[in-house]
Structures are given as C-alpha cells and as structure tokens.
Amino acid sequence: MTDSTSFTNQKFKVIGQRVRRQDGMDKVTGRAKYGADAVAPGQLVGVILRSPHAHAKIKKIDTSKAEKLKGVKAVITSKDLPDHTDGDRDLLSMLENCMARGRALYDGHAVAAIAAVDASTARKALKLIKVDYKVLPHVTDVDAAMQDDAPVIHDWVRTIGVEPAPTKGSNIPMRSEFGHGDVDAGFAKADVIIEKSYKTEQTHQGYIEPHACLASMSPDGSGELWVTTQGHFAYRNWCAQLLGLDMSKLKVTSSEIGGGFGGKTHIWMEPIALALSRKANRPVKVVMSREEVFRASGPTSSTSIDVKIGATKDGRIVAATSECRYQGGAFPGSWAVIGAMTSFACYDLENVKTVGYEVVCNRPKVAAYRAPSAPMASFATESTVDLVAEALGMDPVDFRILNAAKEGTRASYGPTYGPIGIGPTLEAVKKHPHMRAKLKKNQGRGMACGFWFNFGGQTSCTINVAADGTVNLSVGTIDVGGSRSSLSMICAEELGISYNQVRTHIGDTAALAHNDMTDGSRGTFASGMAAIIAARRTKEVLKQRAATAWEIPVEDIEWQDGHAVAIGKKHSKLEPLSLADIAANTENTGGPVAGHNEFVADGAGVSFASHICDVDVDPETGATRVIRYTVIQDAGKAIHPDYVEGQFQGGAAQGIGWALNEEYIYGEDGRLQNPGFLDYRIPVCSDLPFIDTQILEIPNPNHPYGVRGVGETSIVPPLAAVGNAVSNAVGVRMTHVPMSPPRILAALEAEE
Amino acid sequence: MSGAHVSTTVNGDAVQFACPNDESLLDSLRNRVGLTGVKEGCGTGDCGACSITLDDRLVCSCLVLGVEANGKQIGTVEGLADGDKLHPLQENFIKHAALQCGICTPGFLVAAKVLLERNPDPSEEEIRYALAGNLCRCTGYDKIVRAVQATAKDLRKKSKKKS
Numbered sequence: 001m002t003d004s005t006s007f008t009n010q011k012f013k014v015i016g017q018r019v020r021r022q023d024g025m026d027k028v029t030g031r032a033k034y035g036a037d038a039v040a041p042g043q044l045v046g047v048i049l050r051s052p053h054a055h056a057k058i059k060k061i062d063t064s065k066a067e068k069l070k071g072v073k074a075v076i077t078s079k080d081l082p083d084h085t086d087g088d089r090d091l092l093s094m095l096e097n098c099m100a101r102g103r104a105l106y107d108g109h110a111v112a113a114i115a116a117v118d119a120s121t122a123r124k125a126l127k128l129i130k131v132d133y134k135v136l137p138h139v140t141d142v143d144a145a146m147q148d149d150a151p152v153i154h155d156w157v158r159t160i161g162v163e164p165a166p167t168k169g170s171n172i173p174m175r176s177e178f179g180h181g182d183v184d185a186g187f188a189k190a191d192v193i194i195e196k197s198y199k200t201e202q203t204h205q206g207y208i209e210p211h212a213c214l215a216s217m218s219p220d221g222s223g224e225l226w227v228t229t230q231g232h233f234a235y236r237n238w239c240a241q242l243l244g245l246d247m248s249k250l251k252v253t254s255s256e257i258g259g260g261f262g263g264k265t266h267i268w269m270e271p272i273a274l275a276l277s278r279k280a281n282r283p284v285k286v287v288m289s290r291e292e293v294f295r296a297s298g299p300t301s302s303t304s305i306d307v308k309i310g311a312t313k314d315g316r317i318v319a320a321t322s323e324c325r326y327q328g329g330a331f332p333g334s335w336a337v338i339g340a341m342t343s344f345a346c347y348d349l350e351n352v353k354t355v356g357y358e359v360v361c362n363r364p365k366v367a368a369y370r371a372p373s374a375p376m377a378s379f380a381t382e383s384t385v386d387l388v389a390e391a392l393g394m395d396p397v398d399f400r401i402l403n404a405a406k407e408g409t410r411a412s413y414g415p416t417y418g419p420i421g422i423g424p425t426l427e428a429v430k431k432h433p434h435m436r437a438k439l440k441k442n443q444g445r446g447m448a449c450g451f452w453f454n455f456g457g458q459t460s461c462t463i464n465v466a467a468d469g470t471v472n473l474s475v476g477t478i479d480v481g482g483s484r485s486s487l488s489m490i491c492a493e494e495l496g497i498s499y500n501q502v503r504t505h506i507g508d509t510a511a512l513a514h515n516d517m518t519d520g521s522r523g524t525f526a527s528g529m530a531a532i533i534a535a536r537r538t539k540e541v542l543k544q545r546a547a548t549a550w551e552i553p554v555e556d557i558e559w560q561d562g563h564a565v566a567i568g569k570k571h572s573k574l575e576p577l578s579l580a581d582i583a584a585n586t587e588n589t590g591g592p593v594a595g596h597n598e599f600v601a602d603g604a605g606v607s608f609a610s611h612i613c614d615v616d617v618d619p620e621t622g623a624t625r626v627i628r629y630t631v632i633q634d635a636g637k638a639i640h641p642d643y644v645e646g647q648f649q650g651g652a653a654q655g656i657g658w659a660l661n662e663e664y665i666y667g668e669d670g671r672l673q674n675p676g677f678l679d680y681r682i683p684v685c686s687d688l689p690f691i692d693t694q695i696l697e698i699p700n701p702n703h704p705y706g707v708r709g710v711g712e713t714s715i716v717p718p719l720a721a722v723g724n725a726v727s728n729a730v731g732v733r734m735t736h737v738p739m740s741p742p743r744i745l746a747a748l749e750a751e752e
Numbered sequence: 753m754s755g756a757h758v759s760t761t762v763n764g765d766a767v768q769f770a771c772p773n774d775e776s777l778l779d780s781l782r783n784r785v786g787l788t789g790v791k792e793g794c795g796t797g798d799c800g801a802c803s804i805t806l807d808d809r810l811v812c813s814c815l816v817l818g819v820e821a822n823g824k825q826i827g828t829v830e831g832l833a834d835g836d837k838l839h840p841l842q843e844n845f846i847k848h849a850a851l852q853c854g855i856c857t858p859g860f861l862v863a864a865k866v867l868l869e870r871n872p873d874p875s876e877e878e879i880r881y882a883l884a885g886n887l888c889r890c891t892g893y894d895k896i897v898r899a900v901q902a903t904a905k906d907l908r909k910k911s912k913k914k915s
Contacts, residue, residue, distance in 0.1 A: 024846035027854030028838065030789015030829035034855060037788040119779070120772055206889045208793040208801055209855040258791070258855025259889050290794040481852040481890065642849035646891055650852065653892030677798035677887060685893040686880040 002536040005529055005603060007701045014493040015705060018642050021485040022503060023256070032256045035212030035228030040283035043214065044073055044115040046276050047122040048269060048286070049129050050296060051104030051111055054138035054362040054670025055151070058102055058131060061112055065128040071121035074280035075129070077112045078102070081275055084244040089156075093331040095242045097365050098271050104133070105153065105330035106362050107671045108295025110269070115276040115284045138362040138670040142327035143304050145171045145361045153360045157332060171360045173332035178340050178413045179321075179353035186319025186351030190310025192391045198380040200719065200737040201663035202302035202327065205369050206654070206682045209258020210293045215273035216283040222249040223274060228257050230264040230478050231517025236509045242271045243278070250274075253508040254478050261654070262368030265517050266298050294675035298367020299664060301326040301335045305380040307343070309388050315402045317388070319351040320344050320412075324377055328358050329365035338373035341413035342716075343381050345451035346400075346422050346608065348409040362670055368519060370651060371452040371712035375658065375719050379737055382448035382720030387733065396724070397435070400449060400610075401426045421634025421698045422449060422608035428694055429610045434630045442619060443627065446724025447612045450716025454709030455520020456601035460513035461530040463491060463538045465593040469580025471495065473534075474507040475527040476515025481650075481711065482643040483523040489639055490528045490705070494535035496562035497579055513598045521709025524639055526601035532704050538595030545589040546577050603702025604709055609633035611652065611717040615725040619748065622741030624660055624726055630692040636700040636708030648714045649691040655718025657683040663738050760821040762787070763831025771818040778802045780818030781828065789829040789858045793887065800886030803859035804828050810866040812885075829858035832865065840903045840910075841865055850899035852890035859886045864900045872908055876901070 026032040063075045078101040085091040095101070099110045112129050116122035137151040144150055155169035162175050187193060213227035223245065229235050229252075236252040239245070257264060273286040288297070303326050310319045324339035336356030343354045389399035404422045411417055429435060429447055439445060464472045473491045477483065484504040491502045516522070539559045546564035547554035550571075558565050563576040586593055614628040631648040638644040661681050665673040674680045699706025719737050726744065727733045732751045736743055755772045762785060769784040776795075781787045781804070790813055793799035797812040804813045805827035832839040841861050844850070851857045860883060867874060867882040874882065879900050880893070888896060 018849070020846055021849065021851075023854065024851070025838075027851050027857050028829075028842035028845050028861060029833060030787070030858045032854055033788070034791070036782075036792065120774070206887075207853070207855075208799055208887055208889055209791070209853070210793070256855075257853055258793075259853045261889070287792075290796065290799075482849070642895070643852075646849055646852055646895060649892035649894045650890045654889065676796055677794050678796065682887060682889060683892075684884040684887060685897065686877075686884040688880075688893055690876075690897070691892050691894050 002540060003533050005702060005704055007699050007706050008704050012493060014489045014499050015639055016641065018640065019485060019489060019499045021482050022488060023479065023484055034209055034258050035255045036287045038214045038226045038255065040214055040216055043283040043285050044117060044280055045119045045122045046113060046115045046273050046284040046286035047126055048110045048272060049112040049126050051100065051107065051109040053104055053133055053135050054107050054140065055136040056104045056133040057136060058100060058104060058111060059134055060132040062130040063112060066114060066125040069121065069125045069128060071117040072114060072125045073117065073282060074115040074276045075112065076275050076279060080279060081271065084242065091241060094238060094267065097331055098268060106364050108292065108364060110272065110296065113272045113276055115280045140361050140363055140666045140670050142302055142325050142359050142361065145359050146325065146357065153330065153362065157360060172357055173360060174334065174358045176337045176340055176356040177353065180410060181351030183319045183321050183351045183353045187310045189312060189318045191313045192388060193308065193310040194384055194387045194391060195308040196384050196387065196735060198305045198383065198735045200303045200376040200379060202299050202363065203658045203662045204294060204299040204680065205261035205263035207259030207261060207263055210288040210290060211268060211297060212287040213270050213273050214283060214285045215277040217274050217278040219281060221245055225250065225252045225270060225274065226255055227252060227270055228255045228264060230257065230260040230480065230519060233476060233509050233514050234517050235267055235270055238267050239271050239274055243274055251508055251510045254506055257478055257480055260480055261370045262372055262519060263298055265519050266367045268297055290677065291675040294680060295672050296364055298365055300369035300372060301328055301366050301376065303327065303339065303376040305376060307380045307384040309384050311388050311392060313392065315392055315394050315399055317347060317349055317403045320349055322354045322377065322380060324354065324356045325359055326356065326373060327361045327363065329361060329363045331365045332358060332360060333366050334358065335366055335373045339377040342374040342451055343377045344412040346405060346449045347403045348405045349412055352412040354412060370654065370715040374450065374452055374716045375655060378448065378450050378716045379719035379723060383723050386724045397426060397430050397447060417606065418701055419698055420606060420608060421696055424696050424698060425608055425610040425632045425634060428632045428696060429612055432612065432630060434612045434628060437628065439614065442729060443614060443616045444725045444729025445612065445614050446721050446728055447610060448717040448720035448724060449608065449610045450713055451606065451608050452521065452713040452716060454525065454604040454607055455522045456526050456604040457516035457520065457522055458514055459526040459530040459601045460515055460598040461527055461534050462512060463534045463595040465538065465579065465583050467583055469501065469578065469583040471502045473502060473504040473531055474512060475504060476507055476512045477523045477527045478506060478518040480518055480523065481647060482640060483527065486524045486639040486643060487527055487531050491531050491535050494532050495539065495579065496559065520604065521711040522601065522604065525604055525703065525707050525709045528639065528707055529601050529703055530597045530599065534595040534597040537597065538593065541593050541595060542579065542582050545582050545586065545593065548589040549585060550574055605636050605700030605702060607634055607708045607710065607713045609713045609717055611721040613721040613725040615722065615729055617726055617729040617744065619730065622744035624739060624744065626656055626689060626722065628689055631714055632694040632696065633710065633713055634696045634698045634708065635710045636703065637697050637706040638695050639707065641695060644695055644710050645693045647711045648693045651712065651714025652691050652718050653683050653688060655715045656688065656722060659719045659722035659737055659739060661738050661740060756819045758819055758822045760824055760826055762826045763828060773819055775818045776814050777816040777818045777821050778813040781813060787828050787830050791855055791858060800859040800863060801856050803862045803886065805862060805866060810863055827862065829861055832861055839865065840906050844899040844903045848895050848899040848902060850891065850895040856886060856888045860888065860896060868904055868907060872904060874904060
C-alpha cells in the first residue's frame, strides 16, 4: 500500500482547493532570485563572441589583443574545451554547439568567450578578437536541405532507418516510421480522399528571462553553478562530462526560472561560464542578451508536412498517412519522430502510416518547446480532418467524435490506450455555448484536437518534519508554474495536515538523488507521486514513534487526520498524538523524522484537449484577431485548479502567437533578421481575449490521485483551431503557419 | 568610459551611486543599488520587465541612462508594499494566480499601479492596452487582467468608504 501508485479514488480535503501560492510573496515583491540575480564576491562578467555567418570554416582566431586589454581575466576558445566525450557523438555535438570547433554552423554560434572585470571592458575586448572565417555554402530551409544539391552540413551524418544503409553524408540523420494496417487497402475503400501539404515556421519559446548563470570553479576541480534551468541535475551531469569534472564535485543550484517551456532543457553558455571561471579562478556571471537568446538558444523546428486522409461516406476514416519533415538545426535531433508519433494520436484508425525525417540545417540546434513537435503535426492533421468532414458534408465535431480514439484503441504510434479523454473533450465542445454563439461578417469559428504523451521519469524527494510539526518537502523538479504549492497540497493531503504546515523547496544537486528535468509535464505528476510515497513512509515512521512513546505495538496504531490514533478498547485512555506532538518528542523516540522516495515515476497518463476559436479577419489588411477562445482538456485530477487553468491559458496563448505572428525570418545570407521582441512579436495583452477553460477529470489509473500532466497539451490544438477558424472566416484553406497578414492576403489573392 | 555621480531618490529614500555614462538605469538599479526586482527581458524596451516610474512616468529602465536619474524620483516594485502591508495589486496577483514564473510580475505591477492611479475604473480594453507594453509568456494575460480588475474594484470601494 505504502508504495503503490494505483488510483485510489479517495475523498480529498486539500486537493482541488485554490490555495495561495507559496512563491507568490517573493514574486510580487521583487525578492525572488532568478538566474541573473545572484552575486558572488569578485565576480567577473562573461561575454560570448558569436559567428555572423550561417556556415563558415574558422581558419584562425587571434585573441592576443583581447588578452592584453587591462581588466580581461580570461579568454577561451574551443581549445580550452578539450574533448572529454570519449567517442559519444551526441555529447560531442553538445560541446560543439556550446562553442564552435573549427566551423561555425549557424548565425550566432559561439566561437570565443571573455571574462573581464566589468561589462564595458568585456564588450571592448570582444571587438579585439579577430576571427578569420572562410564562408561556406549554407541552407536554412527544411525542404531545400533535403535536396541532393544542398550543402551537406556534417559529412559524418548517415541516414538511420533506410535500406540499404547509406555510405555518404546527408542532411537527414534519421527516417522513422509508425503505424499499422494496410493504408493502400484503406484508401482503396475510401469515398473521399484529401491530400494536402503544410508548412510551419520556426518559433521560439519566448521565455521572458534570458539564459543566465553564475559559475564558480576552483583549481581543485570542484565548483558551483547557479543557473536558470528546467533541470539542474541534467545540467550538472552534462557540464561535468564536457569539462572532465566529477559530477559530485559540481553543485548546481537552480534559480527561480523565468519561463522555460522546454527551452531551458539544454546547456549553451553554462560550460563556457565554468570554463571561464576555471581559467580566471574567479566567479563568472554570463547573461544572454535577448538577441543571443533568439540567435543561439534552442527554438523549435520549422516543418513541412504532407497529410492524406481517406474516409467513407458514413464518416469513418479508413486510411491516414503523414510525412513529417522537421528542421532540427545544426545537429541531429529526434523531433520528426515525435511529429510522426503524434500525427494521428487522437484517432481510432485501422490503417495508418506516419513517416518522419529529421533534417539538419544551418540554424541553432532545436530544443524542446512545450509538447515538442506535436503542434505542427496537429496543424496538418486537424486542418485535413476539417477538409474531409467538409467533403463529406459532416459537422467537423461529429466527424471527430465518430473517429476519436477511446479506451482499447491501438494508438497510431503503437501502444493501446487506457481510459482517455479525447471523446469527452469533444462531447464537451459539442455542448459548449461557445459553439452556438453568433458570428458576424468576416468572422469564423474553428476547432481542433491535440494529444500529448506526458512523461514520468527519475524522481527523488525528501520530507523533513520540523520540531514544531511543520514539514519541508524537498523536490528536485524545477517549479515552472506553481508546482511547489501543488506539491505542498499533496504532502498535506497525505499527512492529514493543513496546507500551511507544509513548505516545498527545490533541493540542489548535492541535497537529493538524481531528478530528471521538469519536462514532459512531469513536475506535479512525478514529484507528486514521489511525495505521496514519501509521505506514506513518513507516516510509518510517525506511527512507530507513537508506538515507542506509548509502548504499544505499532500494529495497534492508525494514522487519522494528521494524528496517530491507538485503535481498540485497551488503548482507550491514550489520547491521539498529533504530528506536532510526535515531532516535539523525537529525541526520545528514535531521532529526527523524515521520509524519502527515489524511483522512476512510470504511468504518466496521456492527455487530450479540444479547443474552440473564433477569429475576425480584416479582408483588406489580412490582420486577424482572436475574439473568443475556449480550452477543454483532461487533467486527470486538477491538484490546484488555478494553476491548471493557467497552463491551459498559457499554452493556448503561445499557440495563438505561433498561429498568427511568430516566426524566425532568415535572410538569403542565412542570418536571422528578427532577433528581438519588436520584430518577433509574441502576443501582448491587447491581442487576446479572456481564454475560457473547462477542466475535465478522467483519472489516470496509474497515479494515486489520478493526475495526468497538464502543462503541454494546451499548445497542441491552437495552430489548427486558429487555422480552421481563419479558413472558415476567409473561405480559403490556410496551409502555412504563421497566418500573418501578408500570407492571408496572398491566399485571398491566389483564390481570386 | 568616463562616469558620473548620481543623486536620486529610490522608493522614497535618497540614494547615490556612480556609474559609467553609457550604463542603463536598469543596470545601475540592479548592480549598484541592488534592486534586482527590476528585470531585464530584452534590453530594447519591448518587454516591460524593467518597468519603473521616473517622476511618476512609467518607463522602461533599460531605455534610460543611469546618469539621467540624477535628481529624479524612482519607483520600483520594491517600493510597492507599505511596510509589511502588500499593495492591493500585489495581494490580488497572488489571490488570482496572476503569475506563474513571475519574471514579468514586477513590471506588470508597476505598470498596473500607474494605470489605476490615472484611471480608477478602467474597462477591460483599457487595461489590456495599458499593459500591452509588458510581455508575459506564461499566463495568456487572462488572470493578470482579472487581478487588475479586482484591484480596481477594491480600490474604488476603499475610496468610497473614505469619502
């Protein structure tokens, strides 16, 4: 029972309440410390010199003048980062992405770095470094990079997943395939077949806090790193591996994180900061500028996707295929795999085949962005689904309900689903008043579905009981959206005490066993599950202490509402002992009370959402306004409904920005043209309406409280929901995201 | 780079600092005055995370030089609370879950305070346009607008009681 993770269907006292967030006070007073807010005595300012070329051989770097400038304490190039990767190509790529080794592979690629006494000196010194480049041919477009005449970026890349195995270098590191049944036979039965190609442009997570860290290395090989990250254990491991350090000697402390959305799951300038600190033997702070964040962190893929769906007159999809070509930046990734896996995950299909092509380009290496790769695949699928419904003369919601995956459906990517929420979200869409609201001229409504896997992963936590009966929970998953409060609620629920008696903190890498990153919507799911088990173990200890104090067998004791209660008539004189009573007496009953859990949090429940969007399109300018938006998503169990709603709304807003405005624009020269918030425009307050939310709770059978991850799924449907709405408003099918005013006008003109 | 001596008032207190002539007020406040509640999100005046008041004018401190603060009154998020009593905006941001990561929160609070001082009864649209210079990537702005609406209501009730 203690360690079981099965769903218990218990009644809750704390879970589901809208309590005050524990990090709120620090965040509204300016006291919360983020990546750039730490200070160390004697710290230097670290800055990075970046390639202005999309692809260039680095013939020579002359740092002598910079080194001689007064106030410069260290200058490094790739020579100061020797290869400790021992033949691990992925790790070497990571090192090469942190600092170019002989070749600059994208505009913004780091080539050298400086630590100096102040920012002015550091900036001045940067200009004194002379880099002799030989510019090489480049490619930044996903389809162009796949052509035979494209410049091959890495001659060591061989396409995995094709027969016969290639012998030549390629820009396609991998082909992947998923599906089941016989799609040719399926299409042969179809009354209607729609085939369409789509493109989506590259976007950035757009977290408001730039990457920042404070590194402090000592000559004895020990060090500390304060950093904004979604995973300080992963950062610790990677930095130690790349710099040839013992992992245990590098203590990484996570700062408050000013947004990540997947973009803070990779290292960029952290090893550089550590290497600078090692060379200077002084603490070094490195803070990226916004321009650096855009040019040289990890945006999401641009894509090119073909979808083909066939259906019979009665509205059943009989075959579906997709080919997902995903641009992954300058090094191999596995983003198209996820696109191919998620393409048709919402549907119950007899015949389905999806193919993914990873593509390398002269752009920054792609990182995760909230349900990475799924929104683009969903845009292509859900746009085509609308077209099929239209061709059949069916209501698009009814058509989706008829074909929706359900418990027992074999997913297009392999596994068989347990209880899932796609059907219920669609039924909720059908019933929602939003669907019956009147539209005016030039307005359109669209809806779309989305899926995300969610993830569990390695997790550890510790519960410490203080002498006054209040409790600290230490977890190793970064809090990106309120998880410390949610985890305190879970701990309080399990211990039978009040929320205010529990305070949750993020432990550093030396305080806890390894924790995977906060990714895959796992923070509250996995650390919550770990906290439940740790709390149950804590209760076992507390019961034992009561038994010792009472001198009765522990089997006679139950834990009820935060108290040890002696059961049975023979103990009727024993007054229940509260957690505080027991905590006050630990000296005499066996020492401090704690509970731990270290495990792999398996059983993350998949999650589904359906979104409804109304837009108003100005046919003269092509400008689009979202005038109403509704998110309906299965949360399994909402621990803190405010934060679940917040995830729904935030993901929807990011998706709306992606659908309408946001895109990386590269020039012919392969340089990023819009590395700033003025030209890369994310939605502002006046761009959006209130975003309505409806939380459905279809319990995850593999979590004691039924929790599913909630953070990511909300960004999956918006591209298609907005796309379907715009297409319905203007009467032309939109196939290229973002649907910026020029693209809408071009589509209207092409139609005329 | 030559520097200058700056005498200014920050959140009501006299403050002096020396800074290079090319240093932004944002950097001066963060690195010399120690007020790290003022955040840098872009350094180009596009995100509003560094919003402060300069003689009651709402500005992006990244677009002002440190030396320009000489003789001026600066207001930052650190000056919002009255002793141990939070400003109603701070209270409502917590109550309405109007923050997630919190990096944009200081800028929003300062901008919203300026709005409510000028317009105690703003419409939703007025709130949205007044806060359009502050970027938030976590919330979709929904709960931020609701927190500002709730604060406006609270403050109107309060001023009615007073009168």
